[in-house]
Amino acid sequence: MWSTSESRAVYENAWIRVREDQVRRPDGTRGIYGVVEVRSPAVFVVAVTDDDEILLVTLHRYTTGRSSIEVPSGGSDGEDLLVAARRELREESGYEAAQWRALGEVQSLNGVAAAPGRVFLATGLTLVGGAELETEGIETVRAVPVAEVVAMVGRGEITDNETLGALLLGLVALGRVS
Numbered sequence: 001m002w003s004t005s006e007s008r009a010v011y012e013n014a015w016i017r018v019r020e021d022q023v024r025r026p027d028g029t030r031g032i033y034g035v036v037e038v039r040s041p042a043v044f045v046v047a048v049t050d051d052d053e054i055l056l057v058t059l060h061r062y063t064t065g066r067s068s069i070e071v072p073s074g075g076s077d078g079e080d081l082l083v084a085a086r087r088e089l090r091e092e093s094g095y096e097a098a099q100w101r102a103l104g105e106v107q108s109l110n111g112v113a114a115a116p117g118r119v120f121l122a123t124g125l126t127l128v129g130g131a132e133l134e135t136e137g138i139e140t141v142r143a144v145p146v147a148e149v150v151a152m153v154g155r156g157e158i159t160d161n162e163t164l165g166a167l168l169l170g171l172v173a174l175g176r177v178s
Contacts, residue, residue, distance in 0.1 A: 001026055002023055002024070002025065002026060002033075003023065003024045004021045004022065004023050004024075005022045005023070005024065006021070006022040007019055007020070007021045007022070008020055010034075014039065015038065015039055015075065016036055016037060016038055016039060017036075017037040017039065018034065018035070018036050018037075019034070019035050019037065020032055020033075020034055020035075021033045021034075021035060034112065035112065035113065035114060036109075036112060036113040036114070036115070037113070037114045037115075038075075038108075038113065038114065038115040038116070040075055040076045040077055040078050041075075041076050041081060041116045041117050041118060042073060042074065042075055042076065042108070042115065042116070042117035042118075042162070043073060043074060043075075043076055043081055043084045043085040043088055043117060043118055043119075043120065044071055044072075044073040044085075044106070044117055044118070044119045044120070044162055044163070044165075044166035045071055045072045045073065045085050045088060045089045045119075045120050045122050045166075046071055046103070046119065046120070046121050046122070046166050046167060046169070046170030046173075047071070047072060047089055047093065047095060047097060047122040047123075047125055048121065048122070048123050048125070048146075048170070048174065049125050049143050050123075050124075050125070051143070051145075052145060052146055053143035053144055053145050053146070054071070054143070054144055054146060054149050054167070054170070055071070055072060055089075055093050055095060055125070055141065055142070055143055055144075056069050056070065056071065056141075056142055056143075056144050056149070056158075057069070057070055057071070057072055057092050057093060057138050057140065057141050058070075058138070058139045058140045058142075059136065059137045059138045059139055060137055060139065067139060068159065068160050068163075069152070069157060069158045069159075069160070069163070070158075070160045070162070070163040071163050071166050071167065071170075072088050072089045072091075072092040072093050073088060073092075073117075073162065073163070073166070074087075074088040074091070074092070074136075081102075081118045081120075082100060082102070082120065085100070085118070085120045085122070086100070089122055090128070090130055090131070091130075091131060091132045091135075091136055092131065092132075092133075092136050092138055092141070093131055093141045094127055094128060094129050094130055094131035094141065095122075095125045095126065095127055095128065096125070096126050096128050097122035097123060097124055097125050097126075098123070098124030098125075098126070099122070099123045099124045100120055100121070100122055101120065101121040101123075101173065102118060102119075102120055103119040103120060103121050103166075103169040103170065103172075103173050104118070104119055104169050105117065105118055105119075106118070106119060106162065106165050106166070106169075108161070108162055117162065119165070119166045119169045119170070121169075121170055121173050121174075146171070146174070146176065149167065150171075150176075153167065
């Protein structure tokens with residue numbers, strides 16, 4: 001069992017806190033463990049159209065220097081998680097949804113981070129506009145048939161692990177995998 005003898009913040013901003021812990025590992029040896037704490041949970045939206053398509057956004061990720069295909073997502077910024085999911089869907093895609101269902105919690109990078117998130121299924125979509133594509137850094141928004149989304153995963157085109165987890169929860173909820 002891990003134990004912590006001392007903990008100190010080494011960096012903080014409005015979104016994250018990085019701490020360094022003095023630990024005793026399960027084998028009894030001492031060491032240092034760095035942990036990134038995300039200040040508020042993230043939300044991930046698997047938005048499904050009436051034509052059985054999933055909304056995907058492509059955006060450039062500063063952290064990797066590459067474009068990434070993802071489900072609409074973002075930080076909750078202290079909001080109620082459903083309110084945040086509604087906001088993120090609209091900001092990133094220009095869509096609103098009539099039906100919402102919480103699918104479950106996810107943990108991102110849990111070997112080095114305390115970064116919780118919640119996945120939502122959104123259906124009954126209506127394009128209402130108001131997407132903040134430039135602000136969000138979004139290159140494209142597209143509705144992709146479910147079978148093609150699965151093929152994209154198989155071809156390695158979708159590599160964002162949070163999106164992969166959200167899609168799996170969404171496909172289970174839709175009865176596509178059991």
